[in-house]
Amino acid sequence: MKHFRNNYFLIVLFLSYQLSAQKDTSSFYDTYERCITACNPNELLHYFELNHYKKEHIINAASYLTYHGNDYCGNKLAKLCIEKNDSITAGNWHTYSVQNTKNGNYAEAIYGLENSLAIAPKEMEGYYGWVLLYYYRDYKKALLHLNHYDSLTPGVIDAPVGENIHFLKGLCYYQLNEFEKSILEFEKNKVFEKNHFGKKNVNAYIYFYKARNYDKLNNLKLAEIFYKKAINQSQFPVEANYYLGMLHKYKKQNFKKAKLYFEKSKTFLIQGYKQQDSYVELFDEVYITQLNEDIVN
Amino acid sequence: MCLILIGHVLLAQSTLTDSCIFFNHKIIYPYYYPSSPSNGKDFYTIKQEFAKSITAKTNFNGIITVIFFINYKGETNFYKTQLCDLNYKTISMTKDIDTLCNQISEAVKNSGPWKPMLDESNHAVNCRKFYSFKFNNGQLIETLPK
Numbered sequence: 001m002k003h004f005r006n007n008y009f010l011i012v013l014f015l016s017y018q019l020s021a022q023k024d025t026s027s028f029y030d031t032y033e034r035c036i037t038a039c040n041p042n043e044l045l046h047y048f049e050l051n052h053y054k055k056e057h058i059i060n061a062a063s064y065l066t067y068h069g070n071d072y073c074g075n076k077l078a079k080l081c082i083e084k085n086d087s088i089t090a091g092n093w094h095t096y097s098v099q100n101t102k103n104g105n106y107a108e109a110i111y112g113l114e115n116s117l118a119i120a121p122k123e124m125e126g127y128y129g130w131v132l133l134y135y136y137r138d139y140k141k142a143l144l145h146l147n148h149y150d151s152l153t154p155g156v157i158d159a160p161v162g163e164n165i166h167f168l169k170g171l172c173y174y175q176l177n178e179f180e181k182s183i184l185e186f187e188k189n190k191v192f193e194k195n196h197f198g199k200k201n202v203n204a205y206i207y208f209y210k211a212r213n214y215d216k217l218n219n220l221k222l223a224e225i226f227y228k229k230a231i232n233q234s235q236f237p238v239e240a241n242y243y244l245g246m247l248h249k250y251k252k253q254n255f256k257k258a259k260l261y262f263e264k265s266k267t268f269l270i271q272g273y274k275q276q277d278s279y280v281e282l283f284d285e286v287y288i289t290q291l292n293e294d295i296v297n
Numbered sequence: 298m299c300l301i302l303i304g305h306v307l308l309a310q311s312t313l314t315d316s317c318i319f320f321n322h323k324i325i326y327p328y329y330y331p332s333s334p335s336n337g338k339d340f341y342t343i344k345q346e347f348a349k350s351i352t353a354k355t356n357f358n359g360i361i362t363v364i365f366f367i368n369y370k371g372e373t374n375f376y377k378t379q380l381c382d383l384n385y386k387t388i389s390m391t392k393d394i395d396t397l398c399n400q401i402s403e404a405v406k407n408s409g410p411w412k413p414m415l416d417e418s419n420h421a422v423n424c425r426k427f428y429s430f431k432f433n434n435g436q437l438i439e440t441l442p443k
Contacts, residue, residue: 033324034324035316035320036375068324068325069423071364104429106360107385107386136385137438280441280442280443281441281443285340288339289339290341
């Protein structure tokens with residue numbers, strides 16, 4: 001009883017602060033987005049419940065804490081909230097997972113994804129494959145999920161996170177050194193884009209990755225053809241010019257041609273046109289240091 | 298009123314921690330928004346430097362992640378190393394990867410000096426950054442995220 005009274009006293013103290021100084025959510029966020037230590041998830045949950053916050057709001061608040069570097073507090077708050085609710089959706093676990101992936105908390109993120117997948121496999125499996133490919137570089141597992149997701153909707157071309165599933169599968173096979181299979185997937189993607197968007201609008205990176213696969217297979221003739229298709233299809237072809245330069249330098253010993261393509265690549269790169277992402281490095285991403293090394297050496 | 302006052306004092310004490318001072322009560326952003334922190338090197342160079350520093354021979358299978366914070370002055374602090382296996386289950390550091398973990402931690406600590414991240418108004422802000430190193434049978438096969 002004494003123990004309870006002490007704890008209760010502390011909670012009342014905390015809540016009195018919360019209620020007096022943090023009358024709205026903006027002041028709550030203002031407090032916890034600027035430090036990484038001053039946070040007690042149990043007290044926060046109690047505060048939210050007392051103020052009749054809905055489960056979604058609490059999970060979003062937890063995600064917000066994690067976003068601002070309070071990983072322990074955010075994750076603990078989310079888990080406490082989830083434990084107390086019997087109507088947790090795949091989306092709730094997805095929210096938990098996404099921020100943890102972005103924060104490099106892979107065990108937590110996959111734990112969240114597995115839970116979301118168990119609730120709604122059709123909704124979540126495409127994302128699972130997509131994120132395993134780009135953020136985890138786990139090509140075998142990504143392929144497993146992408147293939148299963150694809151099999152759930154026969155005859156439909158799926159697009160997890162907006163990317164054609166054949167493009168994603170093509171990248172997986174490419175990274176697994178299964179170049180022939182990769183080429184087949186990129187070809188399927190090309191046919192789809194040609195039929196739906198027209199030949200002029202086919203994504204240049206389909207040609208680029210076909211070229212990369214042929215390059216790896218040492219089919220230099222086809223590699224060159226597809227690098228050139230990628231160059232013609234793109235307004236600022238940094239990658240295709242760079243890797244065509246590499247092909248000429250290392251596989252054809254044609255240094256003059258190599259330098260020509262490197263210089264073209266560099267021009268676009270300096271102008272800031274390379275393919276890149278805010279969160280992760282992309283496959284075959286080209287860097288200025290790398291280019292300068294290849295031009296000089 | 299008395300309770301409120303004590304509450305304020307307690308919270309004030311708890312917020313006067315190392316982290317709040319380090320961050321000077323400015324917002325902490327993730328490494329990818331609103332801009333990116335920079336150490337003046339592109340990721341190609343960073344990966345090369347990591348690869349040179351991480352030489353320990355092990356049979357480790359898993360991912361070693363080092364999280365750290367860069368404040369508005371470009372100072373770094375609050376380094377934390379966490380591990381998971383290739384099935385993404387949390388694992389603890391063991392003696393056989395002690396040297397590897399130390400090398401990784403040192404390599405990340407030596408990746409600076411960092412320029413602070415800037416917000417939309419070009420004001421220096423705090424940020425959280427991390428590097429992850431994926432190993433397959435002791436071989437460094439990926440460095441993430443960018």
